[in-house]
Amino acid sequence: MIEQLAILAPGLLGGSVAMAARARGAARRIVIWARRPEVRDALRSQPWCDAVAETPEEAVRAANLVVLAAPVEKIIELARQIAPALPDGVIVTDVGSVKNRLCRKCRAALPPHARFVGSHPMAGSQKTGWENGSAELFAGRTCFVTPENGADAQAAGIVTDFWRALGGRTVSVTPAQHDEIVANISHLPQALATNLCDLLAQKNPAWREHAGAGLRDTTRIAASDATMWIEIFQQNRDEVLHAIDQFQARLAGLRAAIDHGDWPEVRARLERGKIFRDSLG
Structure with a gap:
């Protein structure tokens, strides 16, 4: 004690x-x-x-x-x-x-x-x-x-x-290991949720009335305090940028697979994502 x-x-x-x-x-x-x-x-x-x-x-x-x-x-x-x-x-x-x-x-x-x-x-x-x-x-x-x-x-x-x-x-x-980990499992999700809401805010305001639980679950953390997250992004800038770059590469790969009709690749990504999400409990 x-x-x-x-x-x-x-x-x-x-x-x-x-x-x-x-x-x-x-x-x-x-x-x-x-x-x-x-x-x-x-x-x-x-x-x-x-x-x-x-x-x-x-x-x-x-x-x-x-x-x-x-x-x-x-x-x-x-x-x-x-x-x-x-x-x-x-x-x-x-x-x-x-x-x-x-x-x-x-x-x-x-x-x-x-x-x-x-x-x-x-x-x-x-x-x-x-x-x-x-x-x-x-x-x-x-x-x-x-x-x-x-x-x-x-x-x-x-x-x-x-x-x-x-x-x-x-x-x-170590402190450096911590910052790499949280950039991927915490700071990147915040950036994604915030930017998804920022995108949707530019769309027809009536659309939000039709949103289901999926959108609410995906964007819950977008309601977080902006000042706090500016400080976090400033303090962990390099690791956050690296995580965003990696995500952009993955998103570009998904876009290319959809564009080319490579449905086996799309399925593989969806299944890997499901396996990981299920592992979170």
């Missing part, structure tokens, strides 16, 4: 971390800081919050584990801001969906007596805000833990155990 857990900038993920930590007994005391005063006021009445700090520095002064739950670019800023206030032996992690640059910057920002281990729970929603959080958000979901080569094994183990205590299934990869 973590003696004192500090969560900075609790949106959907950070709020859910606090709820899950309290519900599952993963932390004895939970301290939270939020940027907006009205959010801090609202958090004071929540049963999963033991104290609300007025500043990030105040929130981390007695912490054993700090979770930076801000948007990706703000995570680096917070790491720099709290660095002078971090106690000896504290471990700092995050929930950012891009890791390579973030891990380097955060590790460089912290003092020698603090240890940074990146993490990314593959859990979320198109909804935002701690009000939409859930103590079960991480149950059965993959959580990447991304220690850099030569990182403190004990610190990585504590972060891993923490996410497991919240119900997550942990996977340890």
Whole structure:
């Protein structure tokens, strides 16, 4: 059990971390800081919050584990801001969906007596805000833990155990490996869903009245926050571009097969796609 857990900038993920930590007994005391005063006021009445700090520095002064739950670019800023206030032996992690640059910057920002281990729970929603959080958000979901080569094994183990205590299934990869993986399984799907909706938005508005569950299922994530995704695309630009290039090549192949009447090739692609989708459960 973590003696004192500090969560900075609790949106959907950070709020859910606090709820899950309290519900599952993963932390004895939970301290939270939020940027907006009205959010801090609202958090004071929540049963999963033991104290609300007025500043990030105040929130981390007695912490054993700090979770930076801000948007990706703000995570680096917070790491720099709290660095002078971090106690000896504290471990700092995050929930950012891009890791390579973030891990380097955060590790460089912290003092020698603090240890940074990146993490990314593959859990979320198109909804935002701690009000939409859930103590079960991480149950059965993959959580990447991304220690850099030569990182403190004990610190990585504590972060891993923490996410497991919240119900997550942990996977340890390097920050670079993480960014390649999520570019394909998360960032590319977002780009595709968003652009499909962008295309359909140019069509006859009456068409949307005839849309079935297939379109809704395919485009659910297009409702996600645009500002958040701009930051993700910026942070993981090279891997996202590579994933888009690979998809464009596959789409061009499908187009050519349809154009040439190569129905065996079309069938092969459809069947491979079905096999993969069925494997997701």
